[in-house]
Amino acid sequence: MLVHLNKLINKILIIFLMFVIPFSVFSEEKNINFIETDWSFEGLFGTFDRTSLQRGYQVYNEVCAGCHSVKHLSYRNLSEKGGPEFSIEEAKAIASQFEVEDGPNSDGEMFMRAARLSDKFVSPYPNVEASTAANDGAYPPDMSVLAKARAGGADYIYSLLLGYEEAPTNFELDDGVYYNKYMPGNKIKMSEPISDGIVEYSDGTNATKEQIAKDVTSFLVWTSEPHLESQHRMGFKVIIYLIILIILVYMSKQKVWSQFGSKNLEEEEVFDKVEKVVTEYEGEDPKTFK
Amino acid sequence: MSEEKYIPKSKLGQWFDSRLPLLTLSHHLQAYPTPKNLNYWWTFGGILTFCLITQIITGLVLAMHYVAHVDHAFESIEHIMRDVNYGWLIRYVHANGASMFFLAVYIHIFRSLYYGSYKSPREVIWIIGLLIYILMMATAFMGYVLPWGQMSFWGATVITNLFSAIPFIGESITTWLWGGYSVDNPTLNRFYSLHYLLPFLIFGLVILHIWALHVPGNNNPVGIDVKKNSNETMPFHPYMVMKDIFALLLFITVFLWFVFFAPNVLGHPDNYIEANRLVTPAHIVPEWYLLPFYAILRAIPSKLGGVIFMFAAIFILMLLPWLDTCKVRSATFRPIYKKCFWFLVFVVILLGYLGAKPPEGIYLILSRLATAYYFIHFLVILPTLGRYEKTDPLPQSISDPVLDKPGMLDKFKKAAVKYEGENASSFK
Numbered sequence: 129m130l131v132h133l134n135k136l137i138n139k140i141l142i143i144f145l146m147f148v149i150p151f152s153v154f155s156e157e158k159n160i161n162f163i164e165t166d167w168s169f170e171g172l173f174g175t176f177d178r179t180s181l182q183r184g185y186q187v188y189n190e191v192c193a194g195c196h197s198v199k200h201l202s203y204r205n206l207s208e209k210g211g212p213e214f215s216i217e218e219a220k221a222i223a224s225q226f227e228v229e230d231g232p233n234s235d236g237e238m239f240m241r242a243a244r245l246s247d248k249f250v251s252p253y254p255n256v257e258a259s260t261a262a263n264d265g266a267y268p269p270d271m272s273v274l275a276k277a278r279a280g281g282a283d284y285i286y287s288l289l290l291g292y293e294e295a296p297t298n299f300e301l302d303d304g305v306y307y308n309k310y311m312p313g314n315k316i317k318m319s320e321p322i323s324d325g326i327v328e329y330s331d332g333t334n335a336t337k338e339q340i341a342k343d344v345t346s347f348l349v350w351t352s353e354p355h356l357e358s359q360h361r362m363g364f365k366v367i368i369y370l371i372i373l374i375i376l377v378y379m380s381k382q383k384v385w386s387q388f389g390s391k392n393l394e395e396e397e398v399f400d401k402v403e404k405v406v407t408e409y410e411g412e413d414p415k416t417f418k
Numbered sequence: 419m420s421e422e423k424y425i426p427k428s429k430l431g432q433w434f435d436s437r438l439p440l441l442t443l444s445h446h447l448q449a450y451p452t453p454k455n456l457n458y459w460w461t462f463g464g465i466l467t468f469c470l471i472t473q474i475i476t477g478l479v480l481a482m483h484y485v486a487h488v489d490h491a492f493e494s495i496e497h498i499m500r501d502v503n504y505g506w507l508i509r510y511v512h513a514n515g516a517s518m519f520f521l522a523v524y525i526h527i528f529r530s531l532y533y534g535s536y537k538s539p540r541e542v543i544w545i546i547g548l549l550i551y552i553l554m555m556a557t558a559f560m561g562y563v564l565p566w567g568q569m570s571f572w573g574a575t576v577i578t579n580l581f582s583a584i585p586f587i588g589e590s591i592t593t594w595l596w597g598g599y600s601v602d603n604p605t606l607n608r609f610y611s612l613h614y615l616l617p618f619l620i621f622g623l624v625i626l627h628i629w630a631l632h633v634p635g636n637n638n639p640v641g642i643d644v645k646k647n648s649n650e651t652m653p654f655h656p657y658m659v660m661k662d663i664f665a666l667l668l669f670i671t672v673f674l675w676f677v678f679f680a681p682n683v684l685g686h687p688d689n690y691i692e693a694n695r696l697v698t699p700a701h702i703v704p705e706w707y708l709l710p711f712y713a714i715l716r717a718i719p720s721k722l723g724g725v726i727f728m729f730a731a732i733f734i735l736m737l738l739p740w741l742d743t744c745k746v747r748s749a750t751f752r753p754i755y756k757k758c759f760w761f762l763v764f765v766v767i768l769l770g771y772l773g774a775k776p777p778e779g780i781y782l783i784l785s786r787l788a789t790a791y792y793f794i795h796f797l798v799i800l801p802t803l804g805r806y807e808k809t810d811p812l813p814q815s816i817s818d819p820v821l822d823k824p825g826m827l828d829k830f831k832k833a834a835v836k837y838e839g840e841n842a843s844s845f846k
Contacts, residue, residue: 172679200496269691272496276682277690312700352690355499355506362507363678367671374667381660388454388652 162283162310163290165342169282169349172364175357176350181212183329184347187340189222190327192271195263195318197251200272201351204245210357211350219245226250264304266317275345275352282349284310289341292320446632451651452658453638455816459529460636461665462522468666469519470624474617476512484564486610488603491566492692510681516558517684518673520707523551532759534747535637541739543630548735550623555708557616560609562705567689572702574601574609580715583722600695640816641748650816701776709773710766714792716777717785727789734796741796743804751810758799765791 168177185206188198203223206214214222223243228250231238243250251270253259260267269277278284287310295307301315308316322340329335350356424445426435435441483502485494498505527547530536536544559577563570578595582588597604635646644650652658676684684706688699704712711728718724734741749756765788772785 200493200500202500205500273690277687279687281687353506359506359678359681363674366674366678370667370671370674374664374671377660377664377667381664384656384660388657 162280162287165283165286167282167346167349169346169356172360174360176210176212176346178213179331179333180343180346181350182214183327183331183333183339184343184345184350185212185214185222186329187322187327187344188271188347191321191340192344193252195252195259195268197253197259197270198249198272198351199251199270201249201354202245203243203247203249205354207245208354211354212347216245223247264317268318271348271351273352275349277352282345285348286341286345288316289322289345290337448653448655450632450635450654451644451646452636452654453644453816454650454652454657455638455640456636456658456661457639458661458665459525459533460638461662462526462529464662465522465666465669466519466526467624468669469515469522470617470620473512473515473519474621476508476515477614477617479508480512481614484610486564486607488566488606488693491564491606495565507677510677514673514676514681514684516561517705517707518669518676519554520558522669523554524707527551528763531762532749532756533637533639534641534742534744534749536739537742537745537747538739539634540631540637543627544739545736546623546627546630548732550620550627552732553616553620553623557613557620558705558707560613560616562689563606563609564613565689566606566693568691568693568697568699569686569689569702571601571693571695572699573704574605576702577704578605580721580725580728583725585722637747638816639748639750640813641746641750642812642816644816701774703774706770706774709771710769711773713769713773713785714789716773717782717789727793731789731792734793738796738800742800744800744807744809745804746809746812751812752803752807753810754807755800755803758795758803761791762795765795 168175168180188196203219206212206222207216207219223245226243226247226249227240228243228247229238230241233239251259253262256267275281275285280287288308291308291310293307293309295301295314299307299314301307305315305317306319307314322337322344324337325335327335327340333339353359424442426432426441431441480498483494483498483505485491495509498509500506502508530544530547559573563574578592578601581595582592584591593599595605596602597608635644635651638644682690686703686705703709711731714731715724715728718727744752744755746752749759769785769788769792772781772788775781777785
């Protein structure tokens with residue numbers, strides 16, 4: 129019995145380790161404790177808060193878009209299911225505020241036109257070099273997949289936005305570099321981007337620093353994973369389906385296995401053993417009690 | 419192989435089968451006798467076949483949308499994730515599928531180590547299996563380069579640079595591999611081409627692996643030969659098929675849980691940053707399944723030495739059937755080997771952990787000790803144990819140890835009562 133228990137513990141241990149180690153390996157950079165927030169998009173049933181995403185877009189547009197691009201996002205995404213779900217008209221109106229280069233036309237000339245739903249988000253700078261040069265040598269990263277490109281994801285972005293502090297007295301900072309509690313190395317070239325009331329929400333939400341950070345972080349998680357909601361929905365259905373299927377398959381398997389070798393055979397087998405044991409104990413000719 | 423000759427029932431079947439014996443093959447696969455005492459560790463062969471097929475199918479679809487060019491690769495992945503119908507699902511299945519494939523293959527390999535499945539007469543199965551494993555690592559490594567993120571680029575740079583450690587011709591080999599003087603577009607293109615090719619080679623080897631398995635038949639947890647076509651074996655279909663499907667579904671549940679609820683947890687966040695040759699990531703780490711070898715590579719102070727030891731760590735396994743001189747297969751009857759085995763499991767997992775840590779201080783010391791044990795285990799302990807270990811007595815047949823199982827005693831008693839009448843209690 130003890131041997132069996134021992135084996136079982138060993139098995140559980142190895143499975144546990146195999147799963148735990150990859151996790152702990154990549155969480156090494158998560159040692160800094162980010163600010164704890166309840167995100168509506170986390171968990172098995174996580175969905176985005178539409179109004180928060182819409183506000184988040186507003187923050188992106190009014191605050192971040194001056195330097196940061198989201199070049200993998202299209203304007204049509206704004207009206208798609210599972211996102212901020214602006215109406216088609218609203219999304220069209222948003223797109224039309226931007227100009228994109230098109231062409232060549234029949235004269236071979238490139239021309240500018242208002243953006244359409246099918247266009248990708250217009251970037252603030254024509255290329256990485258231009259944006260780097262305009263920002264003192266620090267490239268403001270494209271934010272399309274930012275939430276997936278940083279250890280800590282949403283928590284990291286949220287904490288970073290709220291993590292600006294006075295540098296400790298013995299901490300040396302160059303000009304144009306700021307102190308941030310959550311930035312790896314604590315030095316960041318982006319000045320504090322948000323403050324209370326930096327945007328005025330059209331839906332009347334109080335634009336505190338925390339609210340702004342939360343909204344824009346939600347928006348950035350959505351831009352990183354625009355299908356997150358359908359992913360969660362499908363995942364839930366799939367797991368339920370699998371559980372039912374597993375139960376049915378297990379029952380079928382038990383049924384099939386019970387047919388193996390028919391009862392007679394098993395009894396005969398056990399009887400053989402009985403014979404053997406009895407012979408050992410009584411030293412008799414086993415044939416006598418057939 | 420089943421001994422009796424199979425003759426199809428229908429005339430058409432006979433006509434066809436005498437020209438191409440596909441029906442005989444199908445019959446053989448169904449009737450293939452498997453030991454009835456196989457436990458769930460034996461279901462991973464089927465699971466691995468499933469993994470390979472999943473990777474090939476999802477990969478095929480991804481290849482329809484992916485662009486193998488340094489300027490477009492990253493963008494085309496985002497295109498797949500955003501604009502292709504269910505592209506996110508296909509890509510996440512493919513990316514997590516690689517991790518699951520390795521998880522299953524490691525269980526499969528360690529199962530073989532525990533139960534001595536590599537021993538005579540199954541050496542060829544073992545060696546083909548290792549060739550599959552090596553090709554898997556190459557395929558996975560090249561696949562990881564394709565998204566052209568930071569880890570793709572720098573991982574490729576580090577690994578291809580290993581070949582420059584070869585004396586005299588190393589530099590030329592690296593240039594040849596790169597198709598230039600650094601990891602660049604030609605490198606990406608050839609990696610894509612090879613990443614597409616290798617899975618089909620793996621598929622071919624899998625067929626050989628199974629063929630080689632069907633000659634001697636399965637090993638089993640007791641590790642002694644079974645009598646074929648006795649009540650010790652059961653036909654593969656439907657018994658093993660049902661059991662394999664059940665285990666496979668459990669595996670798929672874990673797999674899909676990762677896909678839907680934690681698709682990026684096994685990857686590295688830096689790979690969502692587009693490759694940039696001017697910025698080196700703080701820590702360059704390979705995917706988790708390559709970490710033990712990465713730790714061995716860095717444990718050796720010289721570059722060439724590290725490369726030699728890393729490859730030796732893989733190729734030493736090829737010699738395993740001859741390094742392990744013990745005739746008893748299953749670790750169940752080898753008390754000392756069993757302890758060494760579990761320690762090896764621990765050491766390999768430890769190496770994986772250390773591979774992700776910077777090679778300094780305590781991490782470096784530990785990885786050297788772990789590397790030392792890894793080689794001592796195979797080169798010293800196994801050959802010695804074969805000579806000096808006192809193994810437990812082996813049972814006569816695979817049915818014997820069944821008596822030890824809880825519940826069997828009751829059955830035993832019941833049967834005894836039935837045949838013996840009231841006196842049954844006397845020989846308890």
